Amino acid sequence: MKENEYQIIEGGITAPQGFEAASHAAGIKYEGRDDMALIYTTTPAVSAGVYTQNVVKAAPVLWDRAITENESKVSAVIINSGIANACTGEPGMNICEQTAQAVASAVNGQKNQVLVASTGVIGMQIDVEKIVAGSKALLLKKQPTKEAGTQAAQAIMTTDTHKKEIAVTFELDGKSICLGAMCKGSGMIHPNMCTMLGFVTTDAAIEKKALQKALSTVVTDTFNMISVDGDTSTNDTLVVLANGNAGNTVITEDSAAYQTFEKILHMVCEYLAKQMAGDGEGATALVEATVMNAKCKEDARLMAKSIICSSLTKAAIFGHDANFGRILCAMGYSGAIFDQNKVEMYYESNAGRILIFNNGVAADYSEEEATKILSEPEVRILADMHEGDATATAWGCDLSYDYVKINADYRS
């Protein structure tokens, strides 16, 4: 997609017309910070969602899936951080229902127009009074402002070190369309369908079927290609709401506008996915692995993802150590079949690019130069397989002392 076809603007979920947001300190688990957020659309929106493939699904995942899979439109999303409402049995499902009912009653709507999402500790029960009171407070505070969107993006953070949001505008049949988005995710990140919690809002008019198709398509090469620690969460949720306020001709799967919409959505999701990978728990570097000229797309994906998942590769990058054998090893156990003698491998960053492996043996590279390249905050690993024309990219982060520290102490 050419850069002059779209424009990145400031803001996030409230950038599209008709969307409002709010955040609130409900004391679900954290003290002294906002821990609930609301996304609200003045015009009920068409929705699409992708959710964790983990057999153990959190209650909100079950609740939202039932809604986004049917034809009802969505008016609001209530999100809390601190407690994940996962492994909480029937009481956990009741929390979802009572939260949605409280919101629906306040806006004269139906409970199946309200999505809920939770992130935090697994196994703890949420206090229903706190989340219901928090939901009502959010409805009173909601605003269409940029600040309200940003505060919502902050309220959903757990171990994230910074908020993750983006807004993009582009044109479709003479109408200006806007996409806004926010997400959170830092640990337990190895999405299988999508990531921890991600929300995209748009004022585009689009058919539900086309929206779900676009979302499912872009997730494969964006959120599903990142990993922080190989742990696929119980709560992974990515939802898109499209309220049609832009007034464009309704996008269908067959319309020319569909391709444009999908490309913009891909760009937005890739941006958020990279933000999450780079903000992995304890991370000092974003690691991007691109496998090119592989036999087929699936092999390229397997190898790229295996590289960024390898604990040993991640630790080596934390140590700025050009230990390329660990990368080849990770490609080798990925499940893809290849000829190691054809592999040509490079390290690359803003400090330069260096050939490290070729013709089945180590290249004659300078360790000093490699260390310099690996000391940058964004490091790329490029593997040219010379066996076909398929390419895939995956994103992860290094493995640091702080990952251990954060996760040894997380609940305390």
Next chain:
Amino acid sequence: MKENEYQIIEGGITAPQGFEAASHAAGIKYEGRDDMALIYTTTPAVSAGVYTQNVVKAAPVLWDRAITENESKVSAVIINSGIANACTGEPGMNICEQTAQAVASAVNGQKNQVLVASTGVIGMQIDVEKIVAGSKALLLKKQPTKEAGTQAAQAIMTTDTHKKEIAVTFELDGKSICLGAMCKGSGMIHPNMCTMLGFVTTDAAIEKKALQKALSTVVTDTFNMISVDGDTSTNDTLVVLANGNAGNTVITEDSAAYQTFEKILHMVCEYLAKQMAGDGEGATALVEATVMNAKCKEDARLMAKSIICSSLTKAAIFGHDANFGRILCAMGYSGAIFDQNKVEMYYESNAGRILIFNNGVAADYSEEEATKILSEPEVRILADMHEGDATATAWGCDLSYDYVKINADYRS
């Protein structure tokens, strides 16, 4: 197997009759320590081997597999630590051949009677003069003593903190049979067929086909059920040598003695596998996960292994934090299908046993008591699925700061 059917004795690979060993400081990569080891059998032995399933196989894996898969008997195994001879192309294969040829010439044998094994950094070339000189020195130093076996077990260590060896005697048709074994492994441990380097010697008389069957069978529930970091090595090798010196009736697949032999081999392999898991890089605890009453054996294996592979679970155990949600999460993304509401889960160690999850929700347990249980050097996680009668156990370790430290600095 009842304990009175066998006896664990002191020693390792030299315990069986006819086996000798040696170690030597060849300066392959380390300075000031032995880095080469020899296993020698005065009577050429029947051999069996299992090797890494990684597509990127180290040169010694290719060399050994070609030998153990055919009918030739084995006289010697040459092992070096420091450099793995992996990702070394044609020069790497030449190293194997020249090493084997040097040993064969010195003992009037054939090069295809000599196995080689390497462990250490991937991608570096071994100096052929050093390894050939080292091999000759080993032949001059070889001894049938317990000490020689122990020194060999020490020489093959890399980041291991202690040697791993065991010897067992048992009776077959009135003859005393002995099995000795040693292994090494601490990082890049996620065997897929078998582990880093493991060697079992026995004076039992056994057909090659029966030996390979026994080895392949026991590996599934022993070495293939451990993981330190999810990285399946390029060098995983487990070899058994049986020289027949005990004089028992040759064991065949159909003989009653086969079951006894397989049980003893299982016990030896389980012992070594647990030793490796507990000595995982940076580990402060051995973690044992048992999944019982699962629908089928494969599901039980998937779930047990997923638990001990989860970075978040490992970090929680390092922090003595009873964060059981991470365990359920790991079971959930293992690939097995189950009903979370039927799961009954316990923590257990020498400090006690505690129910932590039941009926789909957290049990009413004491965090203080859980922390006490998790502070022991051996921690067990028990998950009763209540869905069938299949059981599997997997072994791993916690994830500590030292894992990161060791692997960020490994080559320097």
